[in-house]
């Protein structure tokens with residue numbers, strides 16, 4: 049078994065993340081039983097979460113389409129620059145479709161708010177819901193309505209399960225905090 053690196057404190061272990069994603073898939077399945085929908089996953093942080101979620105949805109006999117959109121705000125820093133850069137344009141026509149936009153974490157809210165306003169709403173989808181794995185509510189600067197939430201966490205910089213610090217730690221199978229000691 050892979051050892052937990054010494055300088056990372058585990059905040060949410062892998063089994064808890066997976067159990068919660070299973071639950072989120074059940075909520076989504078209840079809401080989208082017979083209608084097709086599309087999950088738009090925000091890269092790069094959303095990649096692990098969307099991959100796990102879509103498999104859990106598959107177990108429940110749902111087959112959402114999956115699309116990606118790249119956004120970057122942090123660069124190498126651990127504090128949002130406030131400038132949200134598009135690193136990959138949405139490649140799917142979402143007009144008239146039921147869309148779930150998915151991200152790894154909601155902090156200031158700027159990434160999701162900008163994405164909704166610039167990339168999603170102007171394309172006239174039939175409906176839009178927001179799904180995030182983690183929420184740092186204390187960090188919020190702009191309001192974003194969340195429909196499906198994995199975990200509320202304290203205002204700490206976290207890594208793992210797709211989340212990075214300067215592109216490192218995305219591969220950790222758990223959510224952890226890089227310790228300063």
Ligand code: IMP
Nearest residue numbers: 093128154155156157158159205206211
């Ligand atoms: P927001 O724009 O401040 O809401 O932050 C959202 C984006 O910043 C997410 O898509 C993440 O990629 C990144 N982010 C926010 N907080 C963290 C963190 O604690 N660790 C790693 N990435 C984060």
Ligand code: MG
Nearest residue numbers: 092093122212
């Ligand atoms: Mg990131």
